[in-house]
Amino acid sequence: MKEIDKIRKSERISHEMMYTKYDLFAKGSWLEKPVQTVINILSMIECKESINILDLGCGVGRNAIPIALYYKEYNCMIDAVDILDIAIKKLRDYSIYYGVDNTINGITSSIEDYYISNHKYDLILAISVLEYLENMDFLLKKLYEIRDGLKQNGIACFICNSNIEEKSILTNQQLSPQFECLFSDEEFYEMMAKVFEDFELLKRTLKKQVYTIPRENEVVKMETDVVTYVIKKR
Ligand SMILES: C[S@@+](CC[C@H](N)C(=O)[O-])C[C@H]1O[C@@H](n2cnc3c(N)ncnc32)[C@H](O)[C@@H]1O
Secondary structure, X not given: OOHHHHHHHHHHHXXXXXXXXXXXXXXXXXXXXXXXXXXXXXXXXXXXXXXXXXXXXXXXXOOHHHHHHHOOOOOEEEEEEEOOHHXXXXXXXXXXXXXXXXXXXXXXXXXXXXXXXXXOEEEEEEEOOHHHOXXXXXXXXXXXXXXXXXXXXXXXXXXXXXXXXXXXXXXXXXXXXOOOOOOOHHHHHHHXXXXXXXXXXXXXXXXXXXXXXXXXXXXXXXXXXXXXXXXXXX
C-alpha cells in the first residue's frame, strides 16, 4: 500500500471510530462543543439579505449546527464538505434533529475535489483539516481558492496542527505522523502571509496540545502546536 493510502486509511479509521462512538455534543470528547473562536466570529459577519458559509472538513457538524442555529432567522446557507460518507450522513441526521436541515447543505467530497466558487462566501472554515489534504501543493492551491472564494469583508478561520509528533504509548517510540501535510508553525505563517497578504489578521495563536488518537493497531500519543489563524478580506 502506498504511504498516502496508508495515511488515509488510518485517519478514516480514527474519524469513523469517533463519529460512531460519540454523539454530537457528547461530553468528554472533542465533539462536546463548537470551537469558541468560530462562535466569536459570527457577530463580526455582516448580515445581509443572504449569508453563505463554507465548512471544509465539517465532520458531523460540531460547528455547522451551532452556526445554523445562530443564523436561524436569516437567509443562511452552509455548504458543509467532508470526505467521509458517515460524517455527512450523521450531519444530515443531526441537522434534522436540530431543525436546521434547510440551512445545511451536506456534501460528500474531498476538499481537493470541491471547487470553491469566486466571491461566494461570507465565512470559510477549515477546522482541523488542512493537514489532511493530499500534499502541500493541494494545500496551497486550496488556500488561493479560499482567498478568491471570500466576499469582500469575508472572514476565514483556520485551525490546524503544526510541528506534529506521534509516539507509541506502549514503547514511547517516535512514529511516523499519520498526516499528509506536515509543517512547522513558521512554515504555516509564511504560507498564509504570502497567500493572504492583503488581508487583515484578526487572530493568531499557538497552543501546545497532547492528544491520544486511535490508529489501526494501537492508540498513539500525538503532540502538536495548534495554530489558530483568522483573517478578513479587505
Ligand atoms: C479532526 S476532524 C474535524 C471535523 C470538524 N471540522 C470539527 O471541527 O469538528 C477532520 C475532518 O476532516 C475530514 N477530512 C479529512 N481529510 C479530508 C479531505 N481531504 N477532504 C474533506 N474532508 C476531509 C475527516 O473526515 C474529518 O471529518
